[in-house]
Amino acid sequence: MGYKSLADCIADLEKHGHLIRIKEQVDPYLEMAAIHMRVYEKQGPALLFEKVKGSPFKAISNLFGTLERAKFMFRDSLANVAQLVALRSDPIKALKNPIRHAGAALTALSALPMKQSLFKQTFQRTNIGSLPQIVNWPMDGGPFITMPQVFTEDIDRPGVMNANLGMYRIQLAGNAYIQDEEIGLHYQIHRGIGVHQTKANAKGLPLKVSIFVGGPPSHPLAAVMPLPEGLSELTFAGALGNRRFRYFYDDEGFCISADADFVITGTVYPQENKPEGPFGDHLGYYSLTHPFPLMKVHNVYHKKDAIWSFTVVGRPPQEDTSFGALIHELTGAAIPQEIAGLKEVNAVDAAGVHPLLFAIGSERYTPYLAGRKPQEILTIANHILGKNQLSLAKYLFIAAKEDDESLKTTDIEAFLKHILERIDLTSDLHFHTHTTIDTLDYSGDGLNAGSKVVFAAAGEIKRNLSASVPTGLNLPARFKDPKMAIPGVMVLQYDPYTNAEKTAYEIGLLEEFNPSVDFSGIPLIVLADDSAFTAANIDNLVWVAFTRSNPAADVFGFESSTHHKHWGCKGPLLIDARKKPHHAPELIKDPAVEKRVDGLGQKGGSLYGII
Numbered sequence: 001m002g003y004k005s006l007a008d009c010i011a012d013l014e015k016h017g018h019l020i021r022i023k024e025q026v027d028p029y030l031e032m033a034a035i036h037m038r039v040y041e042k043q044g045p046a047l048l049f050e051k052v053k054g055s056p057f058k059a060i061s062n063l064f065g066t067l068e069r070a071k072f073m074f075r076d077s078l079a080n081v082a083q084l085v086a087l088r089s090d091p092i093k094a095l096k097n098p099i100r101h102a103g104a105a106l107t108a109l110s111a112l113p114m115k116q117s118l119f120k121q122t123f124q125r126t127n128i129g130s131l132p133q134i135v136n137w138p139m140d141g142g143p144f145i146t147m148p149q150v151f152t153e154d155i156d157r158p159g160v161m162n163a164n165l166g167m168y169r170i171q172l173a174g175n176a177y178i179q180d181e182e183i184g185l186h187y188q189i190h191r192g193i194g195v196h197q198t199k200a201n202a203k204g205l206p207l208k209v210s211i212f213v214g215g216p217p218s219h220p221l222a223a224v225m226p227l228p229e230g231l232s233e234l235t236f237a238g239a240l241g242n243r244r245f246r247y248f249y250d251d252e253g254f255c256i257s258a259d260a261d262f263v264i265t266g267t268v269y270p271q272e273n274k275p276e277g278p279f280g281d282h283l284g285y286y287s288l289t290h291p292f293p294l295m296k297v298h299n300v301y302h303k304k305d306a307i308w309s310f311t312v313v314g315r316p317p318q319e320d321t322s323f324g325a326l327i328h329e330l331t332g333a334a335i336p337q338e339i340a341g342l343k344e345v346n347a348v349d350a351a352g353v354h355p356l357l358f359a360i361g362s363e364r365y366t367p368y369l370a371g372r373k374p375q376e377i378l379t380i381a382n383h384i385l386g387k388n389q390l391s392l393a394k395y396l397f398i399a400a401k402e403d404d405e406s407l408k409t410t411d412i413e414a415f416l417k418h419i420l421e422r423i424d425l426t427s428d429l430h431f432h433t434h435t436t437i438d439t440l441d442y443s444g445d446g447l448n449a450g451s452k453v454v455f456a457a458a459g460e461i462k463r464n465l466s467a468s469v470p471t472g473l474n475l476p477a478r479f480k481d482p483k484m485a486i487p488g489v490m491v492l493q494y495d496p497y498t499n500a501e502k503t504a505y506e507i508g509l510l511e512e513f514n515p516s517v518d519f520s521g522i523p524l525i526v527l528a529d530d531s532a533f534t535a536a537n538i539d540n541l542v543w544v545a546f547t548r549s550n551p552a553a554d555v556f557g558f559e560s561s562t563h564h565k566h567w568g569c570k571g572p573l574l575i576d577a578r579k580k581p582h583h584a585p586e587l588i589k590d591p592a593v594e595k596r597v598d599g600l601g602q603k604g605g606s607l608y609g610i611i
Helices: 006-015 031-041 067-073 078-089 092-096 102-110 117-122 192-202 218-224 233-241 319-331 334-338 376-384 388-392 412-422 500-513 531-535 538-547 591-600
Strands: 019-026 046-052 058-061 123-125 148-152 164-166 182-185 207-213 246-249 255-257 262-276 290-303 307-309 342-347 356-361 395-400 429-436 449-457 479-486 489-494 524-528 555-557 560-563 566-569 573-576
Touching: 006 019, 006 046, 006 067, 006 307, 019 031, 031 046, 031 058, 031 591, 067 319, 078 233, 078 319, 117 123, 117 246, 148 192, 148 218, 148 255, 164 192, 164 218, 164 233, 182 262, 192 207, 192 262, 207 255, 218 233, 218 319, 255 262, 334 342, 342 376, 342 388, 356 376, 376 395, 376 449, 395 412, 412 449, 412 479, 412 538, 429 566, 479 531, 479 538, 489 531, 500 555, 524 531, 524 538, 531 538, 555 566
Parallel strands: 019 046, 058 307, 356 395, 395 449, 489 524, 524 573
Antiparallel strands: 046 058, 123 290, 148 164, 148 207, 182 290, 207 262, 246 255, 262 290, 342 356, 429 449, 479 489, 555 573, 560 566
């Protein structure tokens, strides 16, 4: 829909039963986030908070809380926009069938950003402290903006068409920030804003930053879209929202989104950092305190009756899961077009997105030989691990589409079973050591530092997976409570981690104690702090196994060996997924706040009948 503003969108959602109002005064410290998460868990409506303690502004959350609602907001533009993204990835389509794809071309032309100065007088000024000071998790370092659109321009090629619009969290207060004068800007290593800051640093110049909050829902969605090269986020926002992105420049030369509810402007000077964090993040753990760029605040603008937009991140699924589902619908076909032989790829949401990828590719090398083995899919795997945000993955499981044309990367259990039935553990594990991983992932040995491993499987089924614990299993003292999570995957509870050398030694004992046990149907063992929790469901399994391990350090195997510097094992493979001293703490809700939220669900409360 061509919403002119966030308020316009809210009115439409309320009219069609997609939104409720929270009329009680709510505390931005933990309570608003707790309400949001409780309603999201029930796949409930968007939430308009009418009375935010300590702030004159209303707030909105859970706009994208269900895929149904997200598609409803863009019901008039999704088809053309999906076509536009596909054409940017494969422009030859338009040449082959210009009439069929004329709508996408017109969409792009009609969506170019529009400079519009008439809106200058519609903005008022406030300060950082007057904004809703929303803190989501008990250990957070302060209030954060969690639904921002951060705008920067290329210092060598100024102008909106070469700008970057991204969603990077912003810390509004706390730590050593000077209240109302400084805020913290956090972004991950692969982001477009980093290129802009690097160029500005090289010239010794400050980088101008504009932070937009609110506005039509197409704007925050554009900020998180992994767009093809050359397709600007502002143009995409215009196409998706059926309304051109309107902007102007203020008297200090900062770009202002004319349709945003709030705009914070400021500068980032070379090498000026302050500690940012902790922050409860989307892996289900806190990202810890680290030095990140410091933004000196110039102005805080807002519209009359402005509405603050926020979300809550934590262990998936959360609202960003629905974001991801909508993005996949729009761009799902684009990445396979960019990587030859790739059929599909899925960043597994239940595992925190970045730690775990599933992919299916073609295996067409040496077709003249009998049987299949991983060859082409290894080439595809290397391409995947060099692609945008996919490069942050730690574990990549890739299968050959020729082995099962019906296989889908979105069916977690079926996909894992397909790989485990076929993988040769002596030859089909490929490690990348001393490399970069997600900034938010603390399973490695330093910030952004860790390892990766590719599990590649192609060919005939090599083993039948067992659904029960092997008979005669003899466990050394520290191992206990074996559970089968899924066929082929056993979870062992293991005493708390002390050090890697002791772990390797005791895994050796486990192997020694069981020389006659048939492990042929169990190619994977996960070592966990709590085997019952880990094996309870597939989401718990992948969350524990892949967020709490660093492949090069935490993968072991029975009868392991190294041949020509290639590590493998006869099996089973073991992943040590216990919590380690260097890991970040997991996110735990505050019981007292949860009890207050319970009250809103009682008869007469705003959440009665919803939670």
